[in-house]
Amino acid sequence: MTWLKYSPRVPFALRSGKSHWFIDAREIFEDKPMVEAVYQYWASLCPKQTLCVVAVPDGGIPWATGFVDWLHAKKIIAHHCHADKKCHSEDSYRIIIEDVITTGASIEKVKRQMDDSGHPHDRVFCVVSRSNLAAIAFITIQLPLPEEYK
Numbered sequence: 001m002t003w004l005k006y007s008p009r010v011p012f013a014l015r016s017g018k019s020h021w022f023i024d025a026r027e028i029f030e031d032k033p034m035v036e037a038v039y040q041y042w043a044s045l046c047p048k049q050t051l052c053v054v055a056v057p058d059g060g061i062p063w064a065t066g067f068v069d070w071l072h073a074k075k076i077i078a079h080h081c082h083a084d085k086k087c088h089s090e091d092s093y094r095i096i097i098e099d100v101i102t103t104g105a106s107i108e109k110v111k112r113q114m115d116d117s118g119h120p121h122d123r124v125f126c127v128v129s130r131s132n133l134a135a136i137a138f139i140t141i142q143l144p145l146p147e148e149y150k
Contacts, residue, residue: 003027004128014102023100023128029062038063039070042095042125051078052092054114054121056106059099063127067097083113094121101129 003024011018029035051071055064064080071078079092096110107124114121 003031017102019102021128028127029066035066036070038127039067042067043071043074043076045123045125046095047093048076050092051076052081052094052119053078054081054083054094054096054110056096056098056110060097063099063125064097083110084117092119093123094119096121096124098124098126099128101126 005012005022005024007020007022011020012022014022051068053064053068055061068078068080081092081094083096094114096107096114098107101107111121111124
């Protein structure tokens with residue numbers, strides 16, 4: 001698994017600050033079983049209604065786009081929406097997708113935009129949360145977390 005890296009001594013320098021965890025977004029989508037497992041899990045948490053999927057820029061965009069495409073392939077109605085605009089359907093279930101949560105500030109910004117537009121979010125999905133060092137895809141789907149990441 002080359003897309004998830006951990007450096008216990010020297011943190012990685014990121015745009016959002018420093019972290020001992022690094023996710024290589026270019027490589028993660030090469031791990032097709034992992035991506036499929038994440039999408040299946042997210043879908044299992046959604047009600048059976050139209051979904052409005054909002055991405056947190058920039059990291060959430062490929063995940064949100066991929067999730068909407070995956071849902072369409074499963075014949076589930078979903079739309080890729082913008083946080084500051086009206087959703088396609090008034091009764092849409094609104095999801096915010098982020099690749100990595102570090103402080104939560106980016107998600108809070110998107111949540112405020114959605115609230116201000118009159119369409120608050122129903123749920124937030126992420127792939128990895130640095131705030132508690134939990135690799136969501138492993139823990140929530142019950143995949144064994146490799147020893148080097150424990």
